[in-house]
Amino acid sequence: MDKKTNHIFGPVPSRRLGYSLGLDIIPMKSCTQNCVYCQLGLDAPTTETLSDFVDIDEVVAELKNKLKSCDRIDYITLSGSGEPTLHSKLGELIEKIKSICDIPVAVITNGSLLWNKKVAAALSKADVILPSLDAGDEETFKDINRPNSNISFDKFVQGMIDFSASYNGKIWLEIFLIKNRNTSDEQIEKMISIIDKINPDKIQLNTAVRPTVEEGVEMVSSSELERIAKKIARGAEVIADFSKKNLTSSNADIETNILEMVKRHPCSADDIVATLGIEKAEVESITERLCANGKLVGKKRSNATFFSIPVDNLK
Numbered sequence: 001m002d003k004k005t006n007h008i009f010g011p012v013p014s015r016r017l018g019y020s021l022g023l024d025i026i027p028m029k030s031c032t033q034n035c036v037y038c039q040l041g042l043d044a045p046t047t048e049t050l051s052d053f054v055d056i057d058e059v060v061a062e063l064k065n066k067l068k069s070c071d072r073i074d075y076i077t078l079s080g081s082g083e084p085t086l087h088s089k090l091g092e093l094i095e096k097i098k099s100i101c102d103i104p105v106a107v108i109t110n111g112s113l114l115w116n117k118k119v120a121a122a123l124s125k126a127d128v129i130l131p132s133l134d135a136g137d138e139e140t141f142k143d144i145n146r147p148n149s150n151i152s153f154d155k156f157v158q159g160m161i162d163f164s165a166s167y168n169g170k171i172w173l174e175i176f177l178i179k180n181r182n183t184s185d186e187q188i189e190k191m192i193s194i195i196d197k198i199n200p201d202k203i204q205l206n207t208a209v210r211p212t213v214e215e216g217v218e219m220v221s222s223s224e225l226e227r228i229a230k231k232i233a234r235g236a237e238v239i240a241d242f243s244k245k246n247l248t249s250s251n252a253d254i255e256t257n258i259l260e261m262v263k264r265h266p267c268s269a270d271d272i273v274a275t276l277g278i279e280k281a282e283v284e285s286i287t288e289r290l291c292a293n294g295k296l297v298g299k300k301r302s303n304a305t306f307f308s309i310p311v312d313n314l315k
């Protein structure tokens, strides 16, 4: 069983990164954006100020310990309950990870701070970065990603283009498509002209297969995604996992799925993340609520908390 720590989760099987060991280095929810499709809630103010959120030596010590008990890790993935490039010591952290193992380091980022020289220098140490591009112009960028007021679309895009020109690692660009918001031919064509300047190694199309916190974020059908992938060409692939669509059709259903899972045997948050494909932060928020309501009980064992149904509720 995986050993749960404060900053590490997994390894979890991931569609894009194989067995990915996640390092959560950002507190809930510190981000440069407030995307309409965000699963981490919508109330937090945006920021572009870098900060020393968590002690990187603590993270590295936890990682060292974790590596002793893992058979397979394809990537060590820096992410978080927000935007990982907001961590002011990201570059130092990547260097330290590389000094203790040979596993490639990936960073999942919204890409909105690549114009910042310090962030670009930090990311240049990673083996692969997975940035996002969900818009072809300022208006759509503001509609979907709702960035901090100091980040214009031109600044965001130019940052990504300049970074890619000197980066030696891989860039896997994710495009999150929302029905009637960024799927018009005009938007796709605008995005294609930006993509050609970034020249990413992969282009991966995603959509809202699971319900979002915000209403009105409509999923794009599988056939429409395939049509858009063909239009983009350049090796674009669909990564949306439609098998998750019926698994969790509402927040209430996610709760039901968790309760069903733990009824069979106690599960840790990492088990739930791996099975339901839900963000760790979301699992933590739901399990906390279920525990407060008396529907779940958490018991610590070997540094992980295992959730189960209270015995009285099973009678």
Ligand code: SF4
Binding pocket: 031, 032, 033, 034, 035, 037, 038, 039, 040, 081, 082, 083, 110
């Ligand atoms: S970039 Fe990610 S964490 Fe930030 S608001 Fe968008 S979806 Fe949420």
